[in-house]
Amino acid sequence: MIALRCQNIKKSFGSVVALSNATLSVEKGEIRALLGGNGSGKSTLARILGGAIKPDEGQIELYEKPCALRSPAYSKRQGIVITSQELSLFTNLSVEMNLLMCNIPKRLGLFTDHKELREKALFILKEMQLDHLLGKKVSDLSPNQQYLIEFAKALIQKPKILIVDEITSALYREEVEIVKTMLRYLKNEGASVLFISHRMSEIYSICDSVTVMRNGETIETVGIEEKDQNELLSMMSGREVVDKFPLIHSIENESNISEHPVLSVPELYLTQFKTRIKLDIRPGEFVGIAGLQGHGQSDLVRTLFGMKGTVNLYINGVKKHIASPRHAVNEGLAFISGDREHEGVFAGRSLSENLSAVKKLVMKQKNIDEKQLLHEYGVKFDTPKQPIKTLSGGNQQKVVIGRWIITKPLILLADDPTKGIDVQARLDVHRIMCDLIKEGSSVIFVSSDDEELVQLSRMAPMSRILVMYEGEIVRILSGSEISTENIVSASILRGA
Numbered sequence: 329m330i331a332l333r334c335q336n337i338k339k340s341f342g343s344v345v346a347l348s349n350a351t352l353s354v355e356k357g358e359i360r361a362l363l364g365g366n367g368s369g370k371s372t373l374a375r376i377l378g379g380a381i382k383p384d385e386g387q388i389e390l391y392e393k394p395c396a397l398r399s400p401a402y403s404k405r406q407g408i409v410i411t412s413q414e415l416s417l418f419t420n421l422s423v424e425m426n427l428l429m430c431n432i433p434k435r436l437g438l439f440t441d442h443k444e445l446r447e448k449a450l451f452i453l454k455e456m457q458l459d460h461l462l463g464k465k466v467s468d469l470s471p472n473q474q475y476l477i478e479f480a481k482a483l484i485q486k487p488k489i490l491i492v493d494e495i496t497s498a499l500y501r502e503e504v505e506i507v508k509t510m511l512r513y514l515k516n517e518g519a520s521v522l523f524i525s526h527r528m529s530e531i532y533s534i535c536d537s538v539t540v541m542r543n544g545e546t547i548e549t550v551g552i553e554e555k556d557q558n559e560l561l562s563m564m565s566g567r568e569v570v571d572k573f574p575l576i577h578s579i580e581n582e583s584n585i586s587e588h589p590v591l592s593v594p595e596l597y598l599t600q601f602k603t604r605i606k607l608d609i610r611p612g613e614f615v616g617i618a619g620l621q622g623h624g625q626s627d628l629v630r631t632l633f634g635m636k637g638t639v640n641l642y643i644n645g646v647k648k649h650i651a652s653p654r655h656a657v658n659e660g661l662a663f664i665s666g667d668r669e670h671e672g673v674f675a676g677r678s679l680s681e682n683l684s685a686v687k688k689l690v691m692k693q694k695n696i697d698e699k700q701l702l703h704e705y706g707v708k709f710d711t712p713k714q715p716i717k718t719l720s721g722g723n724q725q726k727v728v729i730g731r732w733i734i735t736k737p738l739i740l741l742a743d744d745p746t747k748g749i750d751v752q753a754r755l756d757v758h759r760i761m762c763d764l765i766k767e768g769s770s771v772i773f774v775s776s777d778d779e780e781l782v783q784l785s786r787m788a789p790m791s792r793i794l795v796m797y798e799g800e801i802v803r804i805l806s807g808s809e810i811s812t813e814n815i816v817s818a819s820i821l822r823g824a
Contacts, residue, residue, distance in 0.1 A: 330392055331356040331520040332377075332489055337386035339372055346372040347383070348544040354489070356391075359511060359521040361531040361552070364541035365564055365722075365752040370524055373541075374491050377522075378410040379403035390489075407488030411479050411495055413748065419467040423458075423477055424449060426466060430481045452480050455513065456506050472499055472621060476506065483510060490514060491522045496530055497748040500621030500776045501816070508534045526750045528557045529779045540564055565752055590770055591632075591739050592642040598627045599636060601799025609739060609770045614761075614788040616781035617774040618815045619796035625774045628796070629741040632656070632772070633663040643738065660738035664729055666747035679719070680712040683731045705730045706756040722753025729760055740764060742773045746780065754780075762787045778815045785810045797822045 330353050337350040347369045354360045364370045375381050377388070379400040388395055390406055397403045417426050427449040453459040458476060466474060475498055482490060492511070496504045504527075511521055511534055523535055531538060532552060539549040540563040547563050555563070591609040598605065601624055609615055617625045630636055634650040641648055643659055650656050653663065665671035674682055680698055698712040705726045709719065716724055725745065732740065740761075746754045761771055765788045775781050785791035793805040795818035803818040805811075 329356045330354070331358070331390070332522075333387075333389040333392070334373070334377075335387045335389075337373065337376065337388070338384045339369075339376065339381065340384060345544055347376075349546065350386070350541065350544065351546045352539045352549060354520045354522065356520055357515050357518050358537065359515055359523055359535045360549075361535040361538040362522050362524045362541065363531065363538050363560060363564060363751075365750045368541040368564070369544040370541050371493065372544075374410060374493055374522070374524065377403065377408055377489075377491060379408075404485065407486075408491070409482045409485050409487035409489070410491040410493060411482035412493035413475065413495055413498055415474055415478050416481070417466045417474060417478060420465065422463060422465055423453075423461050423469070424463070426477060427452070427481060427484050430484060448484055449480075452483050456480060456510060470622075472503055475499060476503060479507060479510070483514070487514070487519055489520045489522070491524070493524045494526070494748060496525055496527060501778060501819075502620060504530060526748075526754065527777060527779075528560070528751070529777075532557075542566060561751060561755075588645065589642075590644055592645075593632070593639070594642075596628065596631060596639060596641075598624050598631060598799045600624070600627055603799035605799075605801055609772065610790055611738075611770060612765055612768050612788060613770045613790040613792070614765060614785060615770070615772045616785060616791070616793040617772065617796065618778055618781055618793055618819065620819050621776070623796045623819075624799035625796050626743050627799070629663065629743050629772055629774055632739075633661055633741050635663075657735065662732035662735055662737035662740050664732055664740065664742045664745045666744035675715075675717045677716060678713050679707075679709060679716050679727055682716050682727050683712070683734070701730055701734065702727070705733075705760060706753075720750075720753070722749035722756070725749050726753065726756055726760070729757060733760065733764060736767075737764075737769055739770045739772065742771065744774050744776050747776065758784060758787070778812045781815065782810055782812055795819055 332354040334350055334352050337347050339347040350369055350373050362370045376383050377397060379397045379402055382398065388397060395406060397406070397408070424446070428445045450459060450462070453462060456476060458480065461469065461473060466477065469477065475495055479495055496507055499507065511523070514521060523531070525531055535552050537549060537551050538560065540547045540560060542564060589608040590611045591607070593605070593607040596605040596607055605628065617628060619625050627636065631639055634652045634656045638649060638651040641650060648659050650659065656663070679702065683698055683701065702709055702712065707723045707726050709723070716727060719727070729745065746757050761784065765771060773781070773784060781793055785793060791806065791810065793810055793815060794801045795803040795805065795815055797819065802822050805814055
């Protein structure tokens with residue numbers, strides 16, 4: 329039975345056409361991936377299904393009956409629930425109260441069955457291994473825990489059609505597995521899922537089929553086994569993808585490898601874990617940092633950048649005292665965060681102002697051809713003077729990366745920089761990293777996506793992946809040892 333059918337959906341915002349021909353059919357109990365780059369129309373379609381906006385043309389059917397989704401409340405009454413990275417939690421209330429308030433059943437329109445609600449909430453939290461959070465205030469939870477509670481809010485509403493809009497991009501591997509388990513549970517209960525994600529490994533592991541959108545149109549819907557990743561990327565971009573992550577190392581490159589480290593840290597102290605790490609990074613080396621969430625990966629790069637207090641290290645054999653990010657930048661370090669909103673862009677400023685934000689710290693590049701730079705980094709823009717907030721998340725992140733690349737850093741520190749951006753934007757970021765390494769810079773790259781680290785390790789003549797556990801490096805992978813299986817094993821079994 330067809331649970332959801334969208335036919336020839338069109339939507340424009342003024343002169344901007346967001347959807348020109350969106351068409352899809354999702355069966356009851358099916359998990360369908362909705363794949364497309366920024367501006368492809370998938371988020372607009374999700375908002376239409378959620379009742380937030382109305383289509384200009386087209387027809388929507390629920391369980392083979394025409395349905396006008398005129399408001400968010402009406403969509404929810406029809407069983408359509410959306411969960412996304414946009415949190416709707418009451419941070420001053422407990423986890424339990426947030427769950428109880430989202431779906432209050434009433435008897436005779438007057439009475440609430442609190443016992444039934446609590447039982448339902450406890451069941452969901454136990455299934456998600458989050459029942460230990462039941463009495464805590466939302467404000468006391470970590471960002472990732474809040475995302476999971478937001479997801480639990482959707483589950484407690486017993487959706488017939490659940491739209492999952494990129495919530496996994498902010499989660500670590502073990503948390504993604506929780507989400508996938510609950511989606512399979514919904515599937516077995518007969519619910520349908522529209523799964524929006526930019527992580528191909530997730531799509532292949534959880535989805536039955538995939539619909540690809542491009543420029544507001546549905547390009548094709550295929551079974552998940554019918555197309556490989558490069559074919560899906562080609563459908564998304566409209567051009568052939570020969571090799572998603574091209575190898576750039578060669579025998580000639582390897583003969584010129586320097587044995588002297590560009591960065592040497594005899595004793596890097598991680599305050600939270602009270603551990604000490606020894607670190608040596610060679611010129612032109614890619615070093616991936618892996619591990620389960622909260623085991624010190626982010627602390628490592630932030631400590632190196634002077635964000636956690638003073639650190640003593642050697643750069644090209646010369647001892648340096650890094651007491652602040654300004655000191656770090658002056659010594660040739662650069663830092664990119666995956667948290668664009670709080671640590672990346674200056675939202676109220678233009679692209680030009682965001683690009684030149686580091687000029688006060690370093691003056692290696694006084695005159696910048698901004699248009700050329702933006703084009704080189706694959707940023708889609710109208711003018712450098714436009715507000716950066718008008719760009720998609722992926723394009724914003726490329727601007728953030730670009731402003732640090734122009735400092736010509738010796739060492740680039742990246743803390744999950746591709747989190748939450750689409751596949752094509754991620755490829756552009758990887759290409760930028762590739763070019764930087766070709767020029768001799770070293771990259772220390774934290775990622776919550778093990779597959780990304782494995783793929784990126786193919787970029788450079790030298791690559792290692794350091795696996796962390798409780799603030800310590802418990803295993804170093806190189807060469808043929810680098811695999812997602814070895815990363816997972818080391819992360820869970822403390823390096824074994």
